[in-house]
Amino acid sequence: MAMTTDPPVQERHAIGQSLKRKEDPRFIRGAGRYVDDIVLPGMLYMALVHSPYPHARINGIDKTAALAMPGVKAVITGEDLVNAGLGWIPTFHGYDKQMVLAVGKAVYQYQEVAGVIATSREAALDAAEVVDVDYEPLEVIADPFVSMRDTLIIRDDRENKTNHIYHWEVGDRDKTDAALAASEVQIDERIEFQRVHPAPLEPCGIVADMSGGTGRLTMYLTSQAPHAHRTVVSMVTGIPEDKIRIVSPDIGGGFGNKVPVYPGYVVATAASVILGVPVKWIETRTENLTCSGFARDYHMRVQIGATAAGNITALKVTTVADHGAFDAVADPSKYPAGLFGIVTGSYDFPTAFTELDAYFTNKAPGGVAYRCSFRVTEASYAIERGMDMLAQRLGMDAAEFRLLNFVKKVQFPYPSPLGFVYDSGDYHLTLRNALDKIGYKELRAEQAEKRARGEYMGIGISTFTEAVGAGPSKLFDIMGIKMFDSAEIRIHPTGSGIVRTGARHQGQGHETTWAQIVAEELGLDPQNILVEEGDTDTAPYGLGTYASRSTPVAGGAIALAARKVREKAKKIAAHVLEASEDDIEWEDYKFKVTGVPGKSITMKEVAFAAYTNPTPGSEPGLEATFYYDPPNMTFPHGAYIAVVDVDAETGYTKVRRFLAIDDCGTIINPMIVEGQIHGGLTEGFAIAFMQEIRFDAAGNNLNTNFTEYLIPTSLETPHWETDKTVTPSPHHPIGAKGVGESPNVGSPAAFVNAVVDALAPLGVKHIEMPLTRAKVWHAIKDARAAASAPLAQNGATHA
Amino acid sequence: MFPAAFDYLPAHSVDEALAALLKHGADARILAGGQSLIPAMRFRLARPTVLVDINPIAGLAYLREENGALLMGAGARDFAVEVAPFIKERYHLIFDAAAVVADPIVRQSGTIVGSLCHNDPAGDWGVVALAARAEVVVRGNAGTRVVPIDDFLIDSFTTAVGEGEMALEARFPTPNERTSGSYQKIERKVGDFATAAAGVQLTLSADGTIAAAGVAIGAAGPTAKRVVEAEKILLGARPSIAVLRAAAAEAKEISDPIADTRGDIEFKREMAGVLVYRGLLATLKRLQQGELH
Secondary structure, eight states, rough: OOOOOOOGGSSSSSOOOOOTTHHHHHHTTTOOOOGOOOOOTOOEEEEEOSSSSSEEEEEEOOHHHTSSSTTTEEEEHHHHHTTTTEEEEEESSSSEEEEEOBSSOOOOOOOOOEEEEEHHHHHHHHTTTTEEEEEEEOOOOOOOOHHHSSSSSSSSTEEEOOSSSEEEEEOOHHHHHHHHOOSEEEEEEEEEEEEEEEOSSSSSSSEEOOOTTSOOOOEEEOOOOHHHHHHHHHHHOOHHHHGGGOOOOOSOOOOTTTTSHHHHHHHHHHHHHHSSSSSSOOOOOHHHHHSSSEEEEEEEEEEEEEETTSEEEEEEEEEEETTTTTTOOOOOTTTTTTTTTGGGGOOOOOOEEEEEEEEESOOOOOOOOOSSSSHHHHHHHHHHHHHHHHHHHHHHOOOHHHHHHHHOGGGGGEEEEEEEEOOHHHHHHHHHHHHHHTHHHHHHHHHHHHHHHOOOOEEEEEEOOOOOOOOOTTTEEEEEEOEEEEEEEEOOTTOOOOEESOOOOSSHHEEEEHHHHHHHHHTTGGGGGEESSSBTTTTTOOSSSSSOOOIIIIIIIHHHHHHHHHHHHHHHHHHHHTOOGEEEETTTTEEEETTTTEEEEHHHHHHHHHHSOOOOSSSOOOOOEEEEESSSSSOEEEEEEEEEEETTTTTTEEEEEEEEEEOOSOOHHHHHHHHHHHHHHHHHHHHTTOOOOOOOOOOOOOOOSSSSSOOTTTTSSSSEEEOOOOOOOSSSSBBBOOTTTTHHHHHHHHHHHHHHHHGGGGOOOOSSSSOOOHHHHHHHHHHHHHHHHHHHHHHHHOO | OOOOOOEEEESSSSSHHHHHHHHHHGGEEEEESOOOOOHHHHSSSSOSSSEOOTSSTTOOOOOOEETTTEETTTTTTTHHHHHHHHHHHHHHHHHHTTSSSSSHHHHHHBHHHHHHHHHOTTOOOHHHHHHHEEEEEEETEEEEEEEEEEHHHETEEEESSOOOOOOEEEEEEEOOTTEEEEEEOOOOTTOOSSHHHHHHHHEOTTTTSSEEEEEEEEEESOOOEEEEEHHHTTTTTOOOOHHHHHHHHHHHHHHHOOTTTTTHHHHHHHEEEEEEHHHHHHHHHHHTOOOOO
């Protein structure tokens, strides 16, 4: 099989090696140090009081009973915070504000209403139970399609008395409408991406420490973006930024959930300031699932046109977004619907248009990028489901239909009709490899046999393209802060070193991969390159880790900082080798003197010289800092194929095979990449088959713990087959594109396409995620009823 | 999540446990495996002020055959049942269930008697006990009584165990050579409560007709329930697809589940029938019956 591959491993010093993760020994041994492991002298604990009502006026809060409980030091309400100027804080992109604690009314179930500070976590929880809140329940809107009627204004604090938050659109509406109208074949379907939750195993938490008489506020915080949080804290509180230190210690998973600032952080910090002692708050699982950032909740209408021969002509996607009670979406400022414009996917649409309207509902706020580059997952699901629906309508094979309509390799860099310039890719190669590897023809033959026997086997394809690595400063900022990232490298005299970045890993393996980049660029041993992230006092400024941006942005900064080190090292090498700098070349991970065989010096030797024999007239030492503003995003892509068997009697789907071929450009550590793909596929599987944050019509959250919000175990999880193609990014310093999110982005459509493909003979066209047994069973039952209905009618006519 | 405050009393004998229960009344709960009680306490859905821990009592974890019955002591764990070769060999229904209770970690601690006493509507052991016609030995101040399972399971989270009493043992009649059974369960993932469950046990007579039938379903009402009409259809019948379908239809008929995130009522009722049918088929297969017609 013709596969592009990395250069042979032995040719490269560190990149491309499956180094064991340097961070794992401490994680495996339970020696990781998380926020909840931090215990400071005199520390108090906070518990939060939550609203049982999705919408209720608060007529009063009586703290008396709580304050009388043993160990209770303070009870803080929304009114207290308003008096301190902290009643409301700006939302992520700054276009809305959100209550820290409910002020006047609660607008979603489980909303934070009061904070209780006590000498132990148990005492705080006991006292939180007896905070007496006088609620007056109000009418609830739990559905964005009801919300849009404005029969009840959820956010009466806002100037505009409407539940409509914003309208966003991109593309050519008129041209697209005309092209759709002229299409010989078209689909017009509703596709929903349900509300899900990142559900990191470690919930969110903080130890806020304003004690010690230094006048400094230290926040030990579950933060994916410590520097951004420091700046936000400074802007909101007025505390000068030099007086704030944010330490993000080991993090037990983030997946976008630890990007926003949550009320608990603010209340704990206010409590520490007021009481002068450290205050710890650690979310419970229920708090994490009910209050902190959810993801998705997009209701999409997908229209695609094509010629009768199957050539696509136009794409239009119209979305209603449910943002909950505050517009707290985690998207860059100029992109209120994130990178949803990637919705044309891997296909060469002559024209496209997409628009979105967001609404408030009485639900928890959010819309974080759950293992996703800002709405890329919703977009990929829409296009990959839509393409399958259109193939089904055309009676074309789903693979052939894709191959016919892919952007071709020669078209890169490819300007998409919705404004991206795809950097690189080879979609035909990746899909063809996937079809060969899984034995697509044989599977289709098997399916035909099974269909003849009345068995339901399905094959589902998803060939997604992502836009990751936000991003170029001309386009991307959060509250004005440009989305560059940074690296600082110091090489010590003995040839070891430290690299610090503005990113903050939460399990991604930075401590290993960053060392590999530095080692590759400098010819040093990756085992002796320490990686440190997460302390704003020591790390250079950066926007953190989410949206698959670490390798595309911070990774670029590391490579370029290392090259700056190498430039300086070259001068030192020239000095030590007593040659002109012009005659020094970096070859085979050594500095050599051109034309003088055997005259060379290693980086380790140069490092020693930098401190013991510095070049006269220049700075001693060997370190560099680089702030990297990427010229473009990167566009990883992949071809995924799922094979399923559906038990029509119970609605159970067995995922028999799943092949993921990913192209993330240059691979730094194949083992870590594979691990990322396994993790993301498992999350995608969970989203496709079992996960949803559901609300009943009264606004009650039905998935408030892991009994109801399901995390698959090894027993449910399918066996993953993985492979790769490598199309390096032409603009990234080492050609890497980012991979952490691809499997979560690409896999849901493959699963759903497979199940719908299995049931296609019955006339099933679509089933909304999650594909629970009950939903699949009903879809089968309904399809059978619909198929037999006309017959029954005919029968009646004849009788 | 953190439970409300409670006192912990380790008991070292049954008498000591009973004395503690008598003293603290309804505020006291027995801690056996704790796999249902502790989560309920952590969510503060259960708030006992005293936990009487029976784990320190020696000799309660037995599994043994005696007088034509399998006796499971109050300390017997699911895991012990799952790995006992004699259970796998002869008690097919029980073995099936032991392998699918919650997840392997829960099965290490969870007890059969504790599960029966908890009487969760979606619990596994109530279904098994009904289909196998088990009994529960209950001891209190007034003495010891043996309660048939039909009288033991009263309502959701309510059993015949009274205040100051303790269930000591579950007794399952030993199946003869012509007896087999099957436990069928649908769950969203390992460890989840059942979406639907069915337990069946059949004894064939020498002429191939059904000499004894136990059919029960779970997650189909306030407690596990016996499908009496299905048992009537099966009893004396010669196994056939039609007979099995008719019995399964009775399970669907009496299934009275709640709608929840596991599924709607229509789906769950349908599954009760499907699982009884599959359970009967599996049982007959184990009894080496040929192809059914």
